[in-house]
Amino acid sequence: MATRMSSESSKRRWSAVLTAERARPEGIRSRPNAWWLAVGTVCFGAFMGQLDASIVTLTYGSLRTEFHTSLAGVEWVSLAYLLTLVALLVPAGRLADAHGRKLLYLYGFAVFTLASAACGLAPSLAALVAFRVMQAAGAALMQANSVALVTTSAPRERMRSALGVQAAAQALGLALGPTVGGALVSTLGWRWVFGVNVPIGLIALVGGHYLLPRTRARTKAAAFDWAGLGLLAVATTSALLGVSAASGLPVPGWAVLALFAMAGGAGWGFVRRQRRAAVPLLDLALLRVRTVSFGLVGAMSGYLVLFGPLVLVPVVLTAQGNSELAAGAALTALPAGFALAATGCDRLLPRSLTDARRCLLGAVAFTLAMAALQAVPLTLAWLVPVLALAGLGLGTFTPANNAAIMSAIPARSSGTGGGLVNMTRGLGTALGVALVTLTLHLAADGGAEAGARWSALILTGVSAVAVASAWLGTDQDATRTQSAR
Structure with a gap:
């Protein structure tokens, strides 16, 4: 009997360890800047996820050679990851709202790190794609909770700044991805592109355990759809x-x-x-809020514009005889501009400028940049400044877009809201990869001019401008209504 009770007690202890969120140490929790420590910890995940997203596109050439397949086959190294991510983000957010955002975020990091090691050891393209699915499952648990952890940790008046820092961490991952990826592929080989995630993941797991706050507001756990x-x-x-x-x-x-x-x-x-x-699975009432629905369309458009060049530029430049390292260095201009704008806009732009106006300003900038690429040759000298302009526009647009969406979603549903934001980002990313691959294929078959490859990106930029304009009209209507009262 005593042995049985001891066994049951041990099981309960292990269950508590595996399913309960640990509180932060008192010395950390009581610090006035504790919320910045939480935001910084989330930035590890933001950095890691985007580093992986941008670094993988530099492996396409090596993967095609090693596994003797087409570009359309190799793109599934990216698409399998993105499809899994898109499918799991909203349910991961729902589970986190019920069971704890910190808990699922840390589990996501553990799965992502293990899967990254497995990707680096993959013996075939099919195995690599399978491990990328596993990696995406971990990333879904991370990304569905990242925006929610930021918005529930930061004071309301500092939310846009906190989201800007998170967006900058994503942009830094994107910025380093092409350069690091080009260097790794050119020297150590494509397998190290995945191995680089392992040490970052281990550091983030330790940091998250001690620095992330427990979930305060939860939804009631219910049957899963x-x-x-x-x-x-x-x-x-x-x-x-x-x-x-x-x-x-x-x-x-x-x-x-x-x-x-x-x-x-x-x-x-x-x-x-x-x-x-x-x-x-998804509360459609959230989508009936105009700010949320228009904002999600804008998020998808922005990430399509962001990731389209990450696929196209390495293919075009390496076809011209440039090395992967040179292509990666040129491509860095896009996410570097993103990081600069995401961190600097809140200081440089007037605080009275609404999220809608910031979205409009950024969307116009990146649409003009995409249009400029229709008229200039796709060479290193032209690509760097135009991609930098596109990055500045996207870095202005994205934090304001995310802040507006999350402000319109109740705190108890912030995990679901964060999952929605990241799901539409994932859709935009996947469409960027797929549509650019399609246009490259059509250009090769039909002799289309290189500039036509950017048409889809220009159209999505225009749609983001239209979304921001609709927001602007909503803000103006609200202002007139308040004045009338």
Whole structure:
């Protein structure tokens, strides 16, 4: 009997260790800048996730050579990661709202770090893609909680600054990715592109354990909407498979049309499921808030514009005879501009400038940059300044966009809101990879001019300008209403 009680007590202790959020030490919790320590810790995840996203595009050439496959096949090293991420972000946010954001964030880091090591040891392209799916599952737990941890840790009046720092950490990861990736691929080989995540992940796990706050406001745990998750996964996977198939995979035309039809049907089924489910995966009421719905469209557009060049520029420059290191160094101008604007805009722009006006200013800048690339040759001398301008615009747009969305979402649903933000970012990233690969394929087959490759990015930039303009109109209407009262 005593042995059985001791065994049960031991199980309870281990269960508590694995499922309970640990409080920060009193010496850290009582510091006036404790919230900055939490934000800084989240920045490790933001940095790591974006470093991995941008660094992988530099491996495409080496992967094609080593595994004897096409660009459309290699792009699934990115797309498998992004599809898994998109499918899991919202459910990860829901689980975190119920069970603890710190807990799931740290589990995400552990899974991501282990999967990164496995990617570096992958014996085949299929194994690498499978390990990337595992890596994305960890990233979903991290990213779904990153925005929520920032917004619930920072004082409300400092939220935009805190989100700007987080965006800058993402941009720093993007900025270092091409340079570090180019250097690693050129010297040690593509496997070290994934291995570089391991030491960063171990440091972040220790920091998160001691510096992140426990979750204060939680939603009630309820039955999980597995049917909704399945429909969402089918919709996103089918849509991007269709784009990828049209980008050079050996798939007949009827199969491409069937994939798009499946995506449309699953998307329609997902919306119906969310309207009728007792505990839906996604609260559609959040999307009826105009700031949230327009903001998510803007987030997707911005990340499509951000990641499109990360695929296109290395392919174009290496085809011209430049090395991966030179291509990575030129590409650094885009995320470096992003980081500069994300950290500096809050100090340089008037505080009276609303989030909507900041979004409009940034969206106009990156749309002009994408349009300029239609008229100039895609060489190192031209690409660097134009990509820097695009980065400045995106760095102005993104923190203001995120702050407006999260301000419109109740604190108890901040994990779900953060999952939504990151899901649309993931969709934008995946579309950036898929659409640029498609345009490269069409240009190669049909002799299209190089400038036409940027058309999709320009259109998304214009859509982001339209979104920001709609916000601006909303702000002006609200101001007139308050004045009338």
